[in-house]
Amino acid sequence: MELKSKIPSGPLEQKWDSHRFNMKLVNPANKRKYHVIVVGAGLAGASSAATMSELGYKVSCFVYHDSPRRAHSIAAQGGINAAKNYQNDGDSIKRLFYDTIKGGDFRAREANVYRLAQCSVNIIDQCVAQGVPFAREYGGLLTNRSFGGAQVSRTFYARGQTGQQLLLGAYQALEKQIGKGAVTMHTLTEMVDVVLVDGVARGIVARDLRTGKISTHLADAVVLATGGYGNVFFLSTNAKQSNVTATWRAYKRGAAFANPCFTQIHPTCIPQAGDHQSKLTLMSESLRNDGRCWAPLKKGDTRNPRDIPEAERDYFLERKYPSFGNLAPRDIASRAAKEVCDEGRGVGETGLGVYLDFADSIKRLGDTAISERYGNLFEMYERITDEDPYKQPMRIYPAVHYTMGGTWVDYNLMSTIPGLHVLGEANFSDHGANRLGASALMQGLADGYFVIPVTIGDYLAQAKLAPMTLDHPEVRAAESAANDRMKRLINIKGKRSADSFHRDLGKIMWDKCGMARNTESLTTAIQDIGGLKEEFWKNVSVPGSDADLNQALEKANRVADFMELGELMCRDALEREESCGGHFRTEYQTPDGEALRNDDTFAHVAAWQYNGENASPSRLVEPLTFESVQLSQRSYK
């Protein structure tokens, strides 16, 4: 199979415009004849479902939550980037584009990223029109904050709940369409397979989580907006139910999966407290605007942080990256924190932590100003750790937060399966090997509000789709395979909970395919996962019935997919013999410990094609060509 990126020709600045002109349109009266299924209702899912329905398409939307408002986009804290240049500080579409390409360590497609930067401007307008209460100045204008990896202030925010407010905007637009009968909403319904007929996506198989009933839903096109796969590590900042099942089943039906090893480890999370822990909590990157990261200079220094004098502190980000300081990008800041802890200078009981200190800012601005900016985050921190960040520095440690890899898509956001489109974090397209802060919300909404509503028309106008019925043999086969899988899981009747397997998988992934990887760790990880997988299918315990609301079954079904994905991530990390962004191979580093890219051999996207249960997947390559930026060693010094 060949990966056809379908990047339009012409100058970078005009590609999206000329593409929009060249695309085929569907006549307004014909749009209602086309049925589009959207899976997921986070920023990308809800915005695309609402917008396509506004255009006149018949839309059905599926979520495993009890309401589309609960999708994990809701938890994003810090903000959303846009090249508005409201601060007059030299920002532009080109600068946002450049920062994103560089931040991604030159492993993203120029054309996609440029389009993203162009759309960013419209997103803010759209959201304000919907009533998103972004932070404002007294004069009534919108205000901005700065975020990692940028030297301009282009991040729009709504306190520490930006994701919530953006999602509610999209959710309300979606609910309006549901109320009008223009979107059919299926809540508590989880996609378990994609239906292909003659190689084209024609619907999904879904399980009603209330009753366990599995049924097939047919459509003219399918859109997956099902989020990232960070929970493969068990402990991550993702919501507990976030999973890879939708895109993984698509992979097994032929949708190539790109750059699975590109995982973002976020530097500022609350450190793990013990083995009982079920998830990790992010402390927004915006805190690094006013907080200073430091660790004691001496190893094993257990003094109260307030008793450690200035001269015995190491403000390691300011020391190593003077021009970006505490606002170094996430991958860089995470590695720096890990390095400090590896040297034995970590803090807290486990030694896996560094300080994020607000004392200087509080002295400069006062408690009130700090509380206005970060009050809810400070409160959240205190509730979890029982420590008051106004009085003592926060303890933070990196944690898995976002996955840049995902289903491979072309410029139109279509996967290698015709008719199957993938948006938001679920696709691989815009962030390369590392995502900059406040860019995930931007991508989800750009894909959903502005890209897919246009490109789906181009697909539908040209696809010659035969009418489809539920008794087509390929449709029935997909549905019965889904039923068989649920029965198989129930009938194992082993001794271990799905969560216990998930924890073991997470530990393997974190230790061997986490912040630092090498040939040896990755090779053993693949073996370990193989063993775990074998045990899972013999010894997992899934009590209850498949014809019922059964959370143990939901979990087991997702964990089984995570194990297979984990193996592919390790394989991808092993084959990529370079370090870039969040992918750090210890064999490939500069003398001062920075990521050492190999542009001659690896300036490409690696997309994996499934070849069946007992065969190795093929590694397909999409070369990345850079016409507008110069590849350089990324420097934030």
Added chain:
Amino acid sequence: MNFTLKVWRQANTASAGRLETYAAKGIPSDASFLEMIDIVNMHLEEEGKEPIAFAHDCREGICGSCSMMIDGVAHGPVKGAATCQVHMRTFTDGQEITIEPWRSVAFPVLKDLITDRSAFDRIIQAGGYISAPTGGARDANEILIGKLESDSAMDAAACIGCGACVAACPNGSASLFTGAKISHLGRLPQGQPERYRRVEAMVAQMDEEHFGHCTLYGECQEACPKQISIDVISQMNRDFIVASATKRPEMTSAGAG
């Protein structure tokens, strides 16, 4: 720490439920309330018994999934926190804890501690939005909104839709939830054109869903994990009265041609 749990178990909406007793042993004091249930569930699963079904997702107090009455209090003993933000150090070792689902006619139990809160979505469908189809928006800075106005809209917009307000209300009223959305949108200039249609439609839907009436007990704001003030209910009531008093028939033939 060790606890004795009395947990509501109910197979589905149609069947009767009962309280079952479980021992939660060796629970770390740093564990969250949901992590405590995770531990109990893990043991149940290992014994081949059905785990306690409960709604949860983000576990950082923003998705609004988790929803438990803990000793009769919505979201438990910590003020301004959702169930997932309550930690076991808040309880005393050896304590007996009773855990039940939200209790409201409008939120039928689906299983154990999970209730059906889709009535909230239908209230939003009725009018909890600003009509702004994608594409037609003007530049964001052309709409000036004073900081105080914007902040007060944000205070109301912070609602996570968990339903604690309904569960805590002796009348089972959804006024805090509905009032919060009406206030969020009604306090912004963008929300003005639909302001009075919105309040009428949302209040009507609230009644249709069998939520009770508000008699200003104020239990809702005590239980609200985002501490939304009952001021939003006053705003809803005021807007509703204005809407009823100024209502005019809508033109049906406008714009033809």
